[in-house]
Amino acid sequence: MPYERRLFKKLCFQHITILMSLKGKNIISIEDFSREELDKVLSVSEKMISFIENGTSLCKGKILATLFFEPSTRTRMSFESAMLRLGGNIVGFADAKATSVKKGEILTDTIRMAAAYSDIITVRHPSEGAARVSANASDVPVINAGDGGHQHPTQTILDLFTIMKEKGKIEGLNIGLFGDLKYGRTVHSLAYALSLFEGVKIYCISPEQLRMPKYVLKNLAKKNIQVIEESKIEKAIPNLDVVYATRIQKERFGSEKEYLDVKSSTIIDKKVMSLAKKDMILMHPLPRVDEISYEVDSDPRAVYFKQAAYGVPTRMALIALVLGLVE
Numbered sequence: 660m661p662y663e664r665r666l667f668k669k670l671c672f673q674h675i676t677i678l679m680s681l682k683g684k685n686i687i688s689i690e691d692f693s694r695e696e697l698d699k700v701l702s703v704s705e706k707m708i709s710f711i712e713n714g715t716s717l718c719k720g721k722i723l724a725t726l727f728f729e730p731s732t733r734t735r736m737s738f739e740s741a742m743l744r745l746g747g748n749i750v751g752f753a754d755a756k757a758t759s760v761k762k763g764e765i766l767t768d769t770i771r772m773a774a775a776y777s778d779i780i781t782v783r784h785p786s787e788g789a790a791r792v793s794a795n796a797s798d799v800p801v802i803n804a805g806d807g808g809h810q811h812p813t814q815t816i817l818d819l820f821t822i823m824k825e826k827g828k829i830e831g832l833n834i835g836l837f838g839d840l841k842y843g844r845t846v847h848s849l850a851y852a853l854s855l856f857e858g859v860k861i862y863c864i865s866p867e868q869l870r871m872p873k874y875v876l877k878n879l880a881k882k883n884i885q886v887i888e889e890s891k892i893e894k895a896i897p898n899l900d901v902v903y904a905t906r907i908q909k910e911r912f913g914s915e916k917e918y919l920d921v922k923s924s925t926i927i928d929k930k931v932m933s934l935a936k937k938d939m940i941l942m943h944p945l946p947r948v949d950e951i952s953y954e955v956d957s958d959p960r961a962v963y964f965k966q967a968a969y970g971v972p973t974r975m976a977l978i979a980l981v982l983g984l985v986e
């Protein structure tokens with residue numbers, strides 16, 4: 660195994676607990692956050708909504724580098740929008756093929772350069788552990804925008820913010836994680852964060868082949884929260900306050916056959932929605948492929964586009980906290 664891959668693997672599961680102040684810290688895994696820190700980011704996100712309405716120059720003179728080695732629409736655009744809304748600037752790339760990576764440059768060299776050209780870096784990479792490797796190579800803070808099938812902590816912040824905004828609380832809710840729980844990094848991060856909220860019950864709803872990984876279930880077991888595994892969304896949905904649907908992560912499957920065996924096993928359509936509570940909310944990190952039928956978009960319980968929009972205030976909060984520009 661080449662040196663870079665070995666390093667990624669070694670660092671993937673290493674968690675470094677960060678202190679209450681996020682100033683100067685790397686945001687790599689949701690497990691680096693305490694409950695108090697999550698609450699802090701959520702309350703600063705709320706303040707950021709008024710900054711969007713009234714304008715701010717909080718990040719004037721600061722530069723965010725967005726380094727995306729994997730495709731992205733929402734995460735990259737909302738990070739860039741967040742920095743521009745804060746009055747800062749952005750540099751970076753959306754396609755590593757147009758950079759020196761194409762010439763054989765290793766990740767850590769690219770990161771060193773980005774750190775010389777910016778005050779804060781956000782990186783998305785197809786390899787698990789790449790965000791931690793990046794942070795170790797960087798002189799400026801690094802925010803993980805998704806590392807392979809491992810973690811996506813900033814998505815989790817916006818997911819928690821959405822639940823708070825739409826349901827008024829997180830404690831005590833029955834939350835269903837549905838779809839590709841094996842390869843979906845968003846649900847790995849979200850499940851851990853939810854375990855920090857009292858009385859949350861997590862339903863893991865997926866076909867047998869796409870069950871939540873054992874290491875995630877083990878971490879949840881330590882937190883003393885109830886986890887229920889189900890195969891059928893129709894069976895679980897009447898109990899749920901939140902359904903968090905995910906895309907089958909085709910690009911992370913070992914073979915086309917493995918993917919075809921589980922593709923479109925269940926779709927959330929009007930019929931499935933008719934089994935849900937009147938005040939249930941349906942979330943999705945997007946992109947949706949065919950796990951939610953388009954006819955559901957007009958249902959007021961479908962909040963996934965609103966959820967994506969919350970990516971801006973929440974990422975503004977993270978940038979401002981990490982740069983030490985808000986308390």
Ligand code: NCD
Pocket residue numbers: 733734805811814844845905906944945946
């Ligand atoms: C997710 C991701 O990249 O992990 N999308 C996102 O960041 N909003 C989910 C996915 O790609 O399925």
